[in-house]
Amino acid sequence: MAAPGLFTKTERYNSAKSLVCLLQAMAGRPTIIELRNELTVCGTVAMVDSNMNVTLTKSTLRKLNDESVEYEQLFIHGNQIRYVQMPDDFNVSVLLERQVKGLLGGGEVTKRKRMSRARLNRQLEEKAIVRAYKLGKGRATNT
Template sequence: MALVSRREKFFLINGLVCLVQGLEGRCTTVDLRNESCVTGKIEQVDGFMNIVMSEAVFIDTRGAEYPFDSFFIHARNIRYVHIPDELSIVPTIKNQLKKMCPRSARVELDPKKSWKARKLIQRQKETVKEVQQLKKEKEMQQIKGCQDAKNKP
């Protein structure tokens, strides 16, 4: 898959185009805006969701069927893409995103914490210690109050 532009890559990553790309090699139905549909095997999906299908059957609004060896569908003509029941949507999207952006290509963040982050963590630890100390003091007061109540006749 050769990406043509940054815009195409943006649509691939930020839209559901990656789900339709996960359908490549599968037979499905694509409903078109003019109430017709195309059924066939998806061969290629680009970043703008233009679809190339093979062994396609175009069904017009009257129900007449026209077979095609190859059929191109422009993205703006697509109304709906039928997702097969046996396909899991979330894993398909995750797999496609992994193919497009492998972890090795991503920039890893510096594991060293900044001064601000270290200070924040230190302050959080101090707050936790203070809260624990207050809880202990409160428990001691409750225990002392119970003992005083027992000692009074």
């Protein structure tokens, strides 16, 4: 599971609203990633960010001519990924639910209520009055 402290609130929200969280749930598990340039990478998923950039550890890059190159750590840009193979024992529904709860802090995805312009102006006026009262040391002044 991706550590919620590593990402901003917006990144966690965007990850939870897409299938990137499924790839993030694979952290610590071995996988095979096929790239757009026909290369294949086998390795253990270390970290996945909200843009689907993947960091693999103990990875092997297989070229078209079956030549292999081993890397201790490998970074793959998300836009270069064509396909990610999931392990057979990977329970998608359970891990996906657990990952979304972890990204959103255990809560449901909530939409922000839109505030009417009149209510927003009223709140801004109230804040201005309070600020003026504090600056005037007990005297409310109109500005």
